[in-house]
Amino acid sequence: MSSTSTAKETEMTVMTQPEMNEASNARARTKGRGKKGAGGAASAVSATPMTPPPSDPTVRDLLVPLDRLMLSEANVRTVHLEDGLDELAALIESQGLLQRLCVVAGAADRYAVVAGGRRLRAMQLLVQRGAWSASQPVECRCFDEGRALEVSIAENSGREAMHPADQMVAFQRLIDSGLSTAQVAGRFGVSALTVERRLKLARLAPRFLDLYRVNQIEPEQLMALALVDDPAAQEALWDGLNPYERSAWRIRSLLTSSACPADGRLARFVGLAAYEAAGGAVRRDLFSSPDDLSGVFLEDAGLLQTLALTALRERAAAVQAEGWAWVECSLETDFAALRRHGRLAMERRDLTTEEAQVLETLAAEQRACADACEAHEASGDPEAGDFEALEQCLAEALAAADDRLAAAESGGWTWTPGQCACAGAMVRLDARGEVQVERGLLRPEDRAGQTRGTGPGIHGNQGNGDEERAPCDEVDAARARPEFSEKLMRDLTAHRTAALQAALVHNPHVALVTLVHRMAETVFGLYGPGDDVVKVLVRPTGDGLLGQEASGYAASPAAEVLGAAESDWGDRLPGSPAALFDWLLGQETDTLMALLAYCTARSVNAVAARSQGGTHQGDALALALGLDMADWWRPTPACYLSQVSKAKVLDAMREATGVDETAATAGMKKAELVTYAAGKLEGTRWLPKPLRSRSNRLAPT
Incomplete structure (x- = not known):
């Protein structure tokens, strides 16, 4: 050449x-x-x-x-x-x-x-x-x-990838030859953390790598054993467990039983940095996400307790300066102590002339905003192009007026010097590691002659005292003007409820997790917003309710799955209540788990009249099940298109196809537009916001 x-x-x-x-x-x-x-x-x-x-x-x-x-x-x-x-x-x-x-x-x-x-x-x-x-x-x-x-x-045929155990040992040999972790990472195109994780596993007792090579131990078990560095201790723990007890969860729990996780309430309150600055020892799970505090364990529980109590006493000193007769600190979440105390109510104080005028002005503004919203809803034209934008604007103005009025009204309540002289306060940590101050408490011996009031400043619960206050974002969500009508929201979320139930029927593990979660949050008071979709009492959500709320439910895929399961269990269960318990005692675990899945599924009720603010338990359940509502629901005229405005129909087509059909549909009547849109949306798997996963609902469209 x-x-x-x-x-x-x-x-x-x-x-x-x-x-x-x-x-x-x-x-x-x-x-x-x-x-x-x-x-x-x-x-x-x-x-x-x-x-x-x-x-x-x-x-x-x-x-x-x-x-x-x-x-x-x-x-x-x-x-x-x-x-x-x-x-x-x-x-x-x-x-x-x-x-x-x-x-x-x-x-x-x-x-x-x-x-x-x-x-x-x-x-x-x-x-x-x-x-x-x-x-x-x-x-x-x-x-x-x-x-x-x-x-x-x-x-491309007959290839065999290197076994991960061999790669772990090979990386260790490179380190032993003099290369640094960063050098190995750079030469093989992986992160330094990946190299560190593989080296951590390479240093396990050789016995475990041999078991891994012949598929007699899972990677998760190796990662759990790596929480302790001593190979002899690893083997002792493994040999001390029965084969059926050697799950990764069991190994990890035994190795960390005396430590406090960094996402625990005491650790969240004290802060990991403050704990380490005080000399506290920390064990980190190298295989957890760097941002996941559940993989960080604080070894010195005594030091953590001391730091938490010291910080809580500092908060208590500020409360004591308010003039209370006594102030107590508590790191416990048990509400028994609170239940023993009586409560005083804040008293309404006399407003100044200026404050009364401000309240009157704010109340008038709030009434005007409410009247404007009602007038728009009653006489506005839903087919108008600016109807929804104006509706949202009016709703935002009403919510802002509500907030201003509530803030001004709260300033009219106070604790009097006489109340402070005979009552006290408790500064405690709640289940989330946040400080709660309970004011106006009466000790049992001081309750004689005192009466309970009903002022809005009373903290906690007048009943059993074990419910936390609703987060502000939930209140804001309740005040916001809904994007969809109550009827349509109930329709869509009823379809989602049916799909959740149908998916749970075939997933006993998630059904068990769902049931245990509901019981645990009840026992420990760990309630979160929207966590009540599972009605453990049990209150079945059957075909009658779903058929009432969800249009076209009888012909839906979820109804088919649930109907088949109901027929199957109806044939298998004994006909008399007296025989049911004995029948259950004689069943295999798999049968009991399958029945548990069906019963738990039928207890789910995620039907909602308004959009849920914040994180909702229904979202977590859908994520665990891998639920895609496009498999269970289609935007037909009856289910959606006929129930929304023309603007929303056009929005749906634009989101689904990427094409703005405004010009093409100009002059169409609503019925014509609905038929046209149904054809365009067929097969696109488009979903309205209430049926999307939470991440997709929050993403801009």
């Missing part, structure tokens, strides 16, 4: 000696890699001696400039995943191309890659990053075009 011909392949010289080994090849490849094209393509494609397979003289080994390579249509790999591509690019950059590409000759001095497409993409990524020249010479083996398909199939 002429030295003046650029960007052309150079056929490698045929040698008589045996083919070079892989180490020699790597050294030869390393000499030329990464050189940017100051000398042009001709210098990048100089010949390198290498022997082609003698069994097939039609096969040639070539050096081809990278920018002359393209992916062949004969390449059998059609699924191209991005996962691991950065890692492969880093490997090629640091180690060279250890396996040549298989190509066939194409037109215009180009070559099509029939095997090695992922390596090609990784090298192109290096060019994009400026690490390689576009004319970088690439070792290729060229085949006749007639063999392209079989070569592609052959190279």
Whole structure:
């Protein structure tokens, strides 16, 4: 080949000696890699001696400039995943191309890659990053075009990836040879944390890696054992457990039983930084997310308790300065102490003339905003283009007026000096690790002659005292003007309830988690907003209610699943209540779990008249089940399109298809538009916001 011909392949010289080994090849490849094209393509494609397979003289080994390579249509790999591509690019950059590409000759001095497409993409990524020249010479083996398909199939078949245990040990050998964690990470295209995790597992007792190689231990169990560094302690723990007790959860709980998790209420209150600054020992689970505090364990429970009580007493000192007769501190979440106390009510104080005028003005503003909302709802035209925008504007103005009035009214209540002189306060931590101040408490011995009041300043619960106050965002959500009508919201969420039930029927594990969660939050007072979708009393949510709320429920996929399950259990359960318990005692665990799943499913009731603010338990349940409402609901005229305004119908088509149909549908009557939209939305899997997953509801459209 002429030295003046650029960007052309150079056929490698045929040698008589045996083919070079892989180490020699790597050294030869390393000499030329990464050189940017100051000398042009001709210098990048100089010949390198290498022997082609003698069994097939039609096969040639070539050096081809990278920018002359393209992916062949004969390449059998059609699924191209991005996962691991950065890692492969880093490997090629640091180690060279250890396996040549298989190509066939194409037109215009180009070559099509029939095997090695992922390596090609990784090298192109290096060019994009400026690490390689576009004319970088690439070792290729060229085949006749007639063999392209079989070569592609052959190279992509029969492969075996390195076992993770072998990679762990290999990384440890590199560290032992003198490389740093950062160097290993850079050479193999992974993060330093990934290297540290693999090294952590490599240092387990060799016995466990041997078990891992023969699939007799799970990766999660290895990660749990890695919480303790001593191999002897790892083996002692493992051997001390029965085989059925060796779950990752059990191992982790035993190793951390004396420690406090960093996401516990005491740790959240004190703060991890303050605990460590005080000299507290910390054990970190290297395999948990860096932001996941549940993987951080505080070893010195006594120190944590002391720090928490000290911080709580500082808060109590500020409360004592308000003039109370006594102030107590409590780190306990038990409400028994609160129940023993009586409560005084805040008293209404006399307002100044200015304050009374402000209240009167704010009340008038609130009434005016409420009247405007009612007038718009009663006489506004839902078909008008600006109806919903004006509705939202009026709702926001009403919510702001409500807030201003409530804030002004709260200033009219106070604790009197006489109340402070005979009553006290309790400063305590709640189940979330937040400080709660209960004022106006009367000790049992001081309750004689005192009466309970009903002022709005009373903290806690007048009844059993074990309910937390609703978060502000829930109140705001309740005040906001709803995006959908109450009837449509109940319709959509009834369909979602049915889908949740149907999905739970086939997932006993999540059903058990759901039931236990509801019981635990009840026992421990860990209530969150929207956590009452599971009615453990039990209050079944059956086909009657769902059929009343969800339009077209009888023909829905969820109704079919639930109906089949109901018929099945109706046939299997004994006919008399007296025989039910004995029948259950005689069943296998799998049968009991399946029945539990069905009964728990039928207790779910996520029907809502308004959009739920904040995090809702129904969202968590849908996420655990992998629920996609597009599998259970379609935007038909009866279920959705006929129940919303023209603007929302157009919004639905635009979100589903990416096309604005406003011009195309101009002049259509509502019925015509609904029919037109139903055809456009068919098969798109579009969902209105109440039926979307929480992350998709919050994402901008």
